[in-house]
Amino acid sequence: MRPILMKGHERPLTFLKYNRDGDLLFSCAKDHTPTVWFADNGERLGTYRGHNGAVWCCDVSRDSMMLITGSADQSAKLWNVQTGAQLFTFNFDSPARAVDFAVGDKLAVITTDPFMGLPSAIHVKHIARDPSEQTGESVLTIKGPQGRINRAVWGPLNKTIISAGEDAVVRIWDSETGKLLKESDKETGHKKTITSLTKSADSSHFLTGSLDKSAKLWDIRSLTLIKTYVTERPVNAVAMSPLLDHVVLGGGQDASAVTTTDHRAGKFEAKFFDKVLQEEIGGVKGHFGPINALAFNPDGKSFSSGGEDGYVRLHHFDPDYFHIKI
Amino acid sequence: MAEVASMEEIRATASRLGIDLSEVDLDSIRLPPGEDLGIKSDDEDLNEDDPLEFDGGFGNIIVVDNLPVVPKEKFEKLEGVIRKIYSQIGVIKEDGLWMPIDPSSHKTLGYCFIEYNTPQEAELAREKTHNYKLDRFHIFAVNMFDDIEKFLKVPDEWAPPETKPYTPGENLQKWLTDEKARDQFVIRSGSDTEVLWNDARHLKPEPVYKRSFWTESFVQWSPLGTYLATVHRQGAAVWGGATTFNRLMRYAHPQVKLIDFSPGENFLVTYSSHEPSNPRDTHRVVLNIFDVRTGKVMRDFKGSADEFAVGGTGGVTGVSWPVFRWGGGKDDNYFARIGKNVISVYETETFTLIDRKSIKVENVMDFSWSPTDPILALFVPELGGGNQPARVSLIQIPSKEELRQKNLFSVSDCKMYWQSNGDYLAVKVDRYTKTKKSTYTGFELFRIKERDIPIEVLELENKNDKIIAFAWEPKGHRFAVIHGDSPRPDISFYSMRSTSNTGRVSKLTTLKGKQANALYWSPAGRFIILAGLKGFNGQLEFFNVDELETMATAEHFMATDIEWDPTGRYVATSVTSVHEMENGFNIWSFHGKLLYRILKDHFFQFLWRPRPPSFLSPEKEEEIAKNLKKYSKKYEAEDQDVSLLLSEQDREKRKMLKEEWERWINEWKRLHEEENLERQKLRDGEASDEEEEYEAKEVEVEELLDVSEEVLSFDFGQE
Numbered sequence A: 001m002r003p004i005l006m007k008g009h010e011r012p013l014t015f016l017k018y019n020r021d022g023d024l025l026f027s028c029a030k031d032h033t034p035t036v037w038f039a040d041n042g043e044r045l046g047t048y049r050g051h052n053g054a055v056w057c058c059d060v061s062r063d064s065m066m067l068i069t070g071s072a073d074q075s076a077k078l079w080n081v082q083t084g085a086q087l088f089t090f091n092f093d094s095p096a097r098a099v100d101f102a103v104g105d106k107l108a109v110i111t112t113d114p115f116m117g118l119p120s121a122i123h124v125k126h127i128a129r130d131p132s133e134q135t136g137e138s139v140l141t142i143k144g145p146q147g148r149i150n151r152a153v154w155g156p157l158n159k160t161i162i163s164a165g166e167d168a169v170v171r172i173w174d175s176e177t178g179k180l181l182k183e184s185d186k187e188t189g190h191k192k193t194i195t196s197l198t199k200s201a202d203s204s205h206f207l208t209g210s211l212d213k214s215a216k217l218w219d220i221r222s223l224t225l226i227k228t229y230v231t232e233r234p235v236n237a238v239a240m241s242p243l244l245d246h247v248v249l250g251g252g253q254d255a256s257a258v259t260t261t262d263h264r265a266g267k268f269e270a271k272f273f274d275k276v277l278q279e280e281i282g283g284v285k286g287h288f289g290p291i292n293a294l295a296f297n298p299d300g301k302s303f304s305s306g307g308e309d310g311y312v313r314l315h316h317f318d319p320d321y322f323h324i325k326i
Numbered sequence B: 001m002a003e004v005a006s007m008e009e010i011r012a013t014a015s016r017l018g019i020d021l022s023e024v025d026l027d028s029i030r031l032p033p034g035e036d037l038g039i040k041s042d043d044e045d046l047n048e049d050d051p052l053e054f055d056g057g058f059g060n061i062i063v064v065d066n067l068p069v070v071p072k073e074k075f076e077k078l079e080g081v082i083r084k085i086y087s088q089i090g091v092i093k094e095d096g097l098w099m100p101i102d103p104s105s106h107k108t109l110g111y112c113f114i115e116y117n118t119p120q121e122a123e124l125a126r127e128k129t130h131n132y133k134l135d136r137f138h139i140f141a142v143n144m145f146d147d148i149e150k151f152l153k154v155p156d157e158w159a160p161p162e163t164k165p166y167t168p169g170e171n172l173q174k175w176l177t178d179e180k181a182r183d184q185f186v187i188r189s190g191s192d193t194e195v196l197w198n199d200a201r202h203l204k205p206e207p208v209y210k211r212s213f214w215t216e217s218f219v220q221w222s223p224l225g226t227y228l229a230t231v232h233r234q235g236a237a238v239w240g241g242a243t244t245f246n247r248l249m250r251y252a253h254p255q256v257k258l259i260d261f262s263p264g265e266n267f268l269v270t271y272s273s274h275e276p277s278n279p280r281d282t283h284r285v286v287l288n289i290f291d292v293r294t295g296k297v298m299r300d301f302k303g304s305a306d307e308f309a310v311g312g313t314g315g316v317t318g319v320s321w322p323v324f325r326w327g328g329g330k331d332d333n334y335f336a337r338i339g340k341n342v343i344s345v346y347e348t349e350t351f352t353l354i355d356r357k358s359i360k361v362e363n364v365m366d367f368s369w370s371p372t373d374p375i376l377a378l379f380v381p382e383l384g385g386g387n388q389p390a391r392v393s394l395i396q397i398p399s400k401e402e403l404r405q406k407n408l409f410s411v412s413d414c415k416m417y418w419q420s421n422g423d424y425l426a427v428k429v430d431r432y433t434k435t436k437k438s439t440y441t442g443f444e445l446f447r448i449k450e451r452d453i454p455i456e457v458l459e460l461e462n463k464n465d466k467i468i469a470f471a472w473e474p475k476g477h478r479f480a481v482i483h484g485d486s487p488r489p490d491i492s493f494y495s496m497r498s499t500s501n502t503g504r505v506s507k508l509t510t511l512k513g514k515q516a517n518a519l520y521w522s523p524a525g526r527f528i529i530l531a532g533l534k535g536f537n538g539q540l541e542f543f544n545v546d547e548l549e550t551m552a553t554a555e556h557f558m559a560t561d562i563e564w565d566p567t568g569r570y571v572a573t574s575v576t577s578v579h580e581m582e583n584g585f586n587i588w589s590f591h592g593k594l595l596y597r598i599l600k601d602h603f604f605q606f607l608w609r610p611r612p613p614s615f616l617s618p619e620k621e622e623e624i625a626k627n628l629k630k631y632s633k634k635y636e637a638e639d640q641d642v643s644l645l646l647s648e649q650d651r652e653k654r655k656m657l658k659e660e661w662e663r664w665i666n667e668w669k670r671l672h673e674e675e676n677l678e679r680q681k682l683r684d685g686e687a688s689d690e691e692e693e694y695e696a697k698e699v700e701v702e703e704l705l706d707v708s709e710e711v712l713s714f715d716f717g718q719e
Helices: A319-323 B007-017 B042-047 B072-087 B119-129 B145-152 B618-626 B628-674 B676-682
Strands: A004-007 A013-018 A024-029 A035-038 A044-047 A055-060 A066-071 A075-080 A086-091 A096-101 A107-112 A121-126 A138-143 A149-154 A160-165 A170-174 A180-183 A194-199 A205-210 A214-219 A225-230 A235-240 A246-251 A270-274 A280-284 A291-296 A302-307 A311-316 B061-065 B092-098 B112-116 B141-144 B184-189 B192-199 B204-212 B219-221 B228-231 B235-240 B246-252 B258-261 B267-274 B284-291 B297-304 B325-327 B334-339 B342-347 B366-369 B375-380 B390-396 B401-408 B411-418 B424-432 B439-447 B455-459 B467-472 B478-483 B490-495 B506-511 B518-521 B527-532 B539-544 B549-555 B561-564 B570-575 B584-589 B594-599 B603-608
Touching: A013 A302, A013 A311, A024 A055, A024 A291, A024 A302, A024 A311, A066 A107, A075 A096, A107 A149, A107 A160, A121 A160, A149 A194, A160 A194, A205 A235, A205 A246, A214 A235, A214 A246, A235 A302, A246 A291, B061 B119, B061 B145, B072 B092, B072 B112, B072 B119, B112 B119, B119 B141, B141 B145, B184 B219, B204 B594, B219 B603, B228 B258, B235 B267, B325 B366, B334 B366, B342 B375, B366 B411, B375 B411, B375 B424, B390 B411, B401 B424, B401 B439, B411 B467, B424 B467, B467 B518, B478 B518, B518 B561, B527 B561, B561 B603, B570 B603, B584 B603, B618 B628, B628 B676
Parallel strands: A013 A055, A013 A291, A055 A096, A096 A149, A194 A235, A235 A291
Antiparallel strands: A004 A311, A013 A024, A024 A035, A035 A044, A055 A066, A066 A075, A066 A096, A075 A086, A096 A107, A107 A121, A121 A138, A149 A160, A160 A170, A170 A180, A194 A205, A205 A214, A214 A225, A235 A246, A246 A270, A270 A280, A291 A302, A302 A311, B061 B112, B061 B141, B092 B112, B184 B192, B184 B603, B192 B204, B219 B228, B228 B235, B235 B246, B258 B267, B267 B284, B284 B297, B325 B334, B334 B342, B366 B375, B375 B390, B390 B401, B411 B424, B424 B439, B439 B455, B467 B478, B478 B490, B490 B506, B518 B527, B527 B539, B539 B549, B561 B570, B570 B584, B584 B594
16 A cells, blocks of 8 residues: 655654554654654644654553653653643753663663763662652662663563663663663674564563664574674664564665765665564665654554654555465 | 783782781882883783884894904904995984904904894895995805705705695685585675675575684685685685684785786786875885795785886875786786886786887887786877877787777877776876866777777767766667766767767767766676665666666665676675764666665675686587576576475474464463462552543533623613
8 A cells, every 4th residue: 555654853853652452653753853643644633732842762651541752852751642741750960861660660771871981870760650659769770781771671571671882782680670681692693783673462472673684583682693684874763563473674875975976876675574573574665764663553554664764654555465475 | 901900800919918908008008100000001012013014023134244354453444344334225223233242352243233223124234235345355145144044954965856745725616616606705794704695585585604703804716706805904815615714724925915817717906105204205116926826926026116006096005006007818828017118018927028129119108908918008198298199908918019000189188998708998088178177988899809900080069068977788789878978977888889980979869868877787697786875875777778768766875885696697786884873785677676685784885706717618608598498497496486485484484483472472371360469569559551440430520711790781761
């Protein structure tokens, strides 16, 4: 089907997130206003005004009531999804990057960038049921890894936190004590900055994308490397179909190196791979800048991509898609 | 590099000395000025000169012997004389002249040491002043300081050299006996150099040998494929062997830049150019010709870059490579280079000029050898403002007899193209139009093998068409030309033999409006790739010239290089690191089917290993071609087996992958269920994540938007 072009951001997209029901799509961009859209027809539902810097990441609670966003204005904010009201602001001394609600939505992990001599850090915050009781205190702060942490997510049963970032290493931390439990192997792991990380629907495994032009699939508990998907462009975004054994990689030549000669040179396609056989199945063209964000609708029947070009493209799959055989 | 103490060592030392490290502010420590504890700061590296210039330490010192022995009073005078002589050649270092004095007699010892700034200057000084006559009794004997030691080691008694027992060498052509008749290629990406088999049946390459930092700039196969040459700072080396790649020989040539094999791979020419010490001077050029098998220097040439930069188009370094062009086919009998108004032809028996003199040709611009015969074609441009016509002439070597000459008028440029068997020579002539404002192009076609070498003139139908590319069919009678000015030029095919008349050139066809700017004939002829590289983004058209039909069109996006394998069965197209993206190569069958593609970052080179010419006579080859069906049966059966095996293997592999994945899935399912309860607890008892379990309730919400009351007048009494 023809993709739906959603033009609402004025700056490059950074992150896309569907709610659990798959009827809402949240988008973050380098302009300061996260936006929510109807995931079916791409109509804009509203924006969340209040940040004063690029918004890097967001997460929505299971009941679609609360939204958390991490921004370069050195804060993370909680929002009421329905009204767009700011519920709480977590202030930091450096830009916030990744945010993720834990199972049960009582905890959230927020990462902050290295900034003005401060090292990067992973903060765990308690999220109160009643926003009026919310405090900014950290339950746990983890420091240690060099360079930016681009993504941090919760492991099974909130017992672990998985982080990945500029130093190309995937780490698993104990979410109680902050102890480092596991580290990915330098030999088999990524060679360059890990740009994205996404969990499977059942949180049993996760996929990382890296500028080393590959994506890797890991077991979430043992950190065993299961699969590697090799492509020919730096990977900025990854997504896994919840329905079929497909993974999608998005990326492209770095925006600063994009040639002006031919749009194909940049490789701005979203590439589909067979999850098990690690073979390329196809590609979806359209963006005229690198793809920065990808997300699958929880029903697996549509996906959306966000690009450096400022567009969100919403793709509903054709019926043929569900019968691809290789 | 200085060793940098690790934090751990520092801690260990601190605890030994009883210092509490946490109380020490490491940043407040100031080293005494001028002391760096052997730790180099990062910018010091930048100031460091290339240390290899001084390898051995004394390469820039010469020893001058046979000086007059003088008493103390005349010491200064002698020193002045020596200084005068030697400072002409290069810059003597401060305190770089040292004349020892005999402590008993207070006289000089008759020799002195001179230290120059660079080894090149020292070498030059040695060359220029050895045997210099100061007067009748004092003839200088000059040596490099480094060599003195070497000379001292020479034993006084002559000992007969030991005869080593003969050890049979490896079969250097073992690769040709590959059972599957595959070809090899070498690729260079990043710091790795790899030799691989092209296993087209299995749709993947099979590794042979891999090595990191194998070469410092590039690799090159010898023309018959026996050796792989690598280039290093100290010189060149060749590698080969039956099963792997061992170093067979080294050729010392410091700072070698370029190398070139003779066509029969008997000789190797190496080239280097050296910065002059005086910026006003030109670069010094050193060329060595080695015997490939023995490693002996057969002849060396030295001089300024100017001497070697005549004719042709000079490169950045000032010379057009190869400086020496080899002639006379695979026997490597002759090599030649162009000079000012001369062409110097050398023969390899003695490595001297033929007849001890060069061929004098006023104003010669360019020359080329026939690929098979000792025949030179040379081009002289117009002289005297058009009074003397330009000419192309063919000269037989070694007799230096002119076989044929053709005068041409109002010529701006000429290019020569030999057919690979040396049967034909095409000269592309650019002529000025009458107004002299533009040029148009024509071809002069020489039939070398026919009596008196007839010449035919060919002009394109549209004379003003620009010629973009020209290529002869290898071993054939046809050629292809890309011509036209539009962004989609035309491609024409011509044959030197028409069906009715074997002595006339005739046009076969013209393909209109093709996106192509380069031509790549299959080495076996018949097939050609019309390629649109660079501006055309890697368009490929596989064309059959026998049938005059396109077999396939394809694209290797951004392709920069195309190379046929030596048998003409496969083609490699590659994107080298001129672009950042897409680096790697594709292997195609001759009819344009993509077999496999490999991506490699920082991809520099792709080279097929050449094969020596076939031993089969043309008659035999023809016979094989006639009975091809018979022969191919066997191979077809093999192919079938392989493809069956492949699909079998493929199925196996897929099955294995699926099963493995299945195992993971089951494991995850099990764990997921185990954790189900706990998860529920985390969600305050909210039912689990399964979508099926929730109940859909339809809630109807009515929103009252607006309520307004209005009194409507209603008239009953209308009737």
